[in-house]
Amino acid sequence: MQINFKNKRIASILGVLPEQEYLFDDEVNNYSFPVRQTLRLKKVMGFNKHRLAKDSSCVSDFAVYAVNYMLENNWLDRDEIGAVIAVTLCPDYFVPHISNIVQAKCDLSNNILCLDIAQGCCGFLIGLMQSFMLLDKLENKKIILINGDVLSHKVSKRDRNDFPLIGDGAAVTVLENCDNYNNNIYFEMHMDGKRGDALKVPAGGFRMPCSPETAVMQDQGDGNFRALDNMHMDGSAVFNFVQAEVPPMLESAFKNSNLELNNIDYFLFHQPNKFMLKKLAEKANLPEDKLPMNLVENYGNLSGASIPFIIALNLQEEFLKYEYKCCLSAFGSGLSWGVMFMNIGKLEHCEIIESNL
Amino acid sequence: MEEILKILEEIRPEFDFKASSNFIEDGLLDSFDIVTLVNILEEKYQIKIDGLDIIPENFSSAESIFNLVNKNKN
Numbered sequence: 453m454q455i456n457f458k459n460k461r462i463a464s465i466l467g468v469l470p471e472q473e474y475l476f477d478d479e480v481n482n483y484s485f486p487v488r489q490t491l492r493l494k495k496v497m498g499f500n501k502h503r504l505a506k507d508s509s510c511v512s513d514f515a516v517y518a519v520n521y522m523l524e525n526n527w528l529d530r531d532e533i534g535a536v537i538a539v540t541l542c543p544d545y546f547v548p549h550i551s552n553i554v555q556a557k558c559d560l561s562n563n564i565l566c567l568d569i570a571q572g573c574c575g576f577l578i579g580l581m582q583s584f585m586l587l588d589k590l591e592n593k594k595i596i597l598i599n600g601d602v603l604s605h606k607v608s609k610r611d612r613n614d615f616p617l618i619g620d621g622a623a624v625t626v627l628e629n630c631d632n633y634n635n636n637i638y639f640e641m642h643m644d645g646k647r648g649d650a651l652k653v654p655a656g657g658f659r660m661p662c663s664p665e666t667a668v669m670q671d672q673g674d675g676n677f678r679a680l681d682n683m684h685m686d687g688s689a690v691f692n693f694v695q696a697e698v699p700p701m702l703e704s705a706f707k708n709s710n711l712e713l714n715n716i717d718y719f720l721f722h723q724p725n726k727f728m729l730k731k732l733a734e735k736a737n738l739p740e741d742k743l744p745m746n747l748v749e750n751y752g753n754l755s756g757a758s759i760p761f762i763i764a765l766n767l768q769e770e771f772l773k774y775e776y777k778c779c780l781s782a783f784g785s786g787l788s789w790g791v792m793f794m795n796i797g798k799l800e801h802c803e804i805i806e807s808n809l
Numbered sequence: 810m811e812e813i814l815k816i817l818e819e820i821r822p823e824f825d826f827k828a829s830s831n832f833i834e835d836g837l838l839d840s841f842d843i844v845t846l847v848n849i850l851e852e853k854y855q856i857k858i859d860g861l862d863i864i865p866e867n868f869s870s871a872e873s874i875f876n877l878v879n880k881n882k883n
Contacts, residue, residue, distance in 0.1 A: 489820065493841055496848045612841070674839050687840045688865060695860035727844050731860035 454708065457584040457637040460794075463594065464527050464626040464801040465760045468518045469751060470505045471806045476616055483612040484675045490612060497617070498726030498745065502752030504604045505620035509809035510544040511600040512553040514622035517807045519558045519596060527801050528626055530558075534593025535565040535586055539575035539756050541785070542601045543568065554598065572651065573722045573784020574641070575599050575756020576625075577792055580780075581639055583627045590629070597625040601755040606653055608669065608678035613687055617725055619752020623760035626800075638709040641790035642701060650689040651785040655680040691728055694783050699736040702781065705791045715777055716742065716793075718767065722782035723747035723758040758782070763796070764804045771799050813871045813878070816849055826871065833865045843868050850874075856881040 476499040480490045493499050505514075515538065522528055538550040551566035565586070571578045576599050583595040600622025607614045655666035666680040678684060706712060719742050721729060729745040732738070744766040747758055754761050759780055763771060770776070775797030783789040817826045820842055829835045838846070846868065847858050858881050867877045 486823070489842075489845075492820075492845045496844055497841075674836065688843075691840075692861070692864060695863070727848075731863070734857055735860045 453641050455639045459630050459633060459635055460584045460587055460637060461628060461630045461633060461635055462625055462796055462799065463628050464799055465623060465764050466518050466522060467621060467623045467761045467764045467804040468514045468807050469503045469621045469804060470809050472504060473501050474504055475501050482609050485612055496727050498749040499616040500749040502619045503621060505602045505809055509602060511540050511542050511602055511622060512544045512550045513809050514600050515550060515554045515598045515624065516557045517809065518622060518624040519554055521805065528594060530560055532594045533560055533564055533596055534590040535595045537567045537579055537582055537595060538598040539569045539571050539579040540600055541570065541572045541755065542603060572755050574782040574788040574790050576759040577780060577782050577790045580792065587627065587629050595627045597627055599623045599756040599760065603683060603755060606683045608682045610677035613676050614683060614685055617748055617753045619754045621754050621757060623757040625760050635795045637792065637794040639792045640701065640705045643786050643788045647693060647787045650686045650787060653683045693787055694728055694732060695735055697789050698732055698783055701789060701791055702736050709793055711793060716779045717776035719743040719779045720759050720762055722784060723753055723762060764802050768802045771797050771802055810871050810875050813874050820845055831869045833869050838868055850878055854878055854882065
């Protein structure tokens with residue numbers, strides 16, 4: 453699927469992290485693998501430290517913290533907001549929705565649209581797509597796009613495949629129309645539900661409700677322990693999917709949009725781990741100096757919030773002053789993979805803050 | 810081939826790789842061991858292993874790993 457948008461822009465980005473940082477070195481004994489073997493992954497995968505939310509903290513807590521920070525610091529006014537879109541894999545409840553909880557707790561108008569979307573790694577691209585479509589009808593209103601997850605609550609601490617890379621937090625991105633600003637945006641998205649089991653939380657929905665049985669930790673036969681309540685990623689399947697699907701998608705997207713690799717100032721990609729990104733860069737001939745890969749080593753893989761966080765972590769000063777041609781790409785649960793070309797820059801605000809969540 | 814076996818024994822010293830006919834099926838190498846191995850092979854032989862070649866079949870025996878290294882040397 454391909455869509456073109458015109459004259460939309462990112463006005464501001466705010467990332468909110470939990471204050472508690474955990475070191476990979478301190479967690480190696482949680483796993484039933486030789487310590488020396490586990491520590492080797494530090495350099496290759498980029499495992500170093502990650503931010504994990506308190507057990508009691510949910511996505512709406514991070515989102516409310518962020519939106520209130522924006523309102524209190526005059527990033528935007530309540531009456532400018534036309535919609536709140538929350539993209540997450542971690543709803544506080546089945547009902548009510550995170551966007552409605554944010555609307556209530558931030559005292560936003562009843563005359564706005566609140567929308568939750570269930571998406572993981574591609575959540576920022578899907579959120580931008582939905583926001584841009586909605587902005588066509590909202591004229592001078594702004595959209596608050598929330599991308600957040602607290603996946604550590606769903607990952608076994610004894611699962612070395614999944615736990616070291618997980619990070620919690622939320623990013624809030626303010627989007628708006630810009631009639632006097634030429635921003636031709638190209639968006640391409642692919643999905644393949646047949647391969648969806650590669651990233652799965654088996655229990656917790658209506659198909660298999662959580663129960664004492666689904667909470668039982670089981671040896672997976674490979675040294676990892678997890679329960680049916682836990683998320684699991686088939687690392688090999690996801691790695692091979694990314695290497696096989698993303699490079700040809702990028703190639704066709706460049707062709708369709710009449711762009712070349714050297715037209716791009718920054719490649720802002722979802723951040724699964726350093727190894728996967730390095731191999732992807734090699735396969736697609738992407739310049740590594742334009743593709744930041746340091747989110748996992750600093751905060752962990754922040755799921756749908758990875759792209760706004762990678763901007764705020766690495767390019768805050770540049771993106772406040774200047775404008776850049778960017779290639780955004782994400783790949784993950786679904787399975788889904790997508791790319792977007794757009795100009796980003798001259799942001800009004802761009803920050804990462806810590807919360808006590 | 811001996812060099813490959815030496816690297817494997819360094820990664821997982823608790824296993825006897827010579828006694829296994831399939832490192833993956835016998836549980837001697839998991840996906841993270843493969844990542845570690847790729848990193849060591851790339852540094853030792855100054856090669857880049859194609860991402861599409863990083864599949865379990867190419868790491869099931871010393872011979873398949875040897876062939877993978879040679880393919881990427883060329």
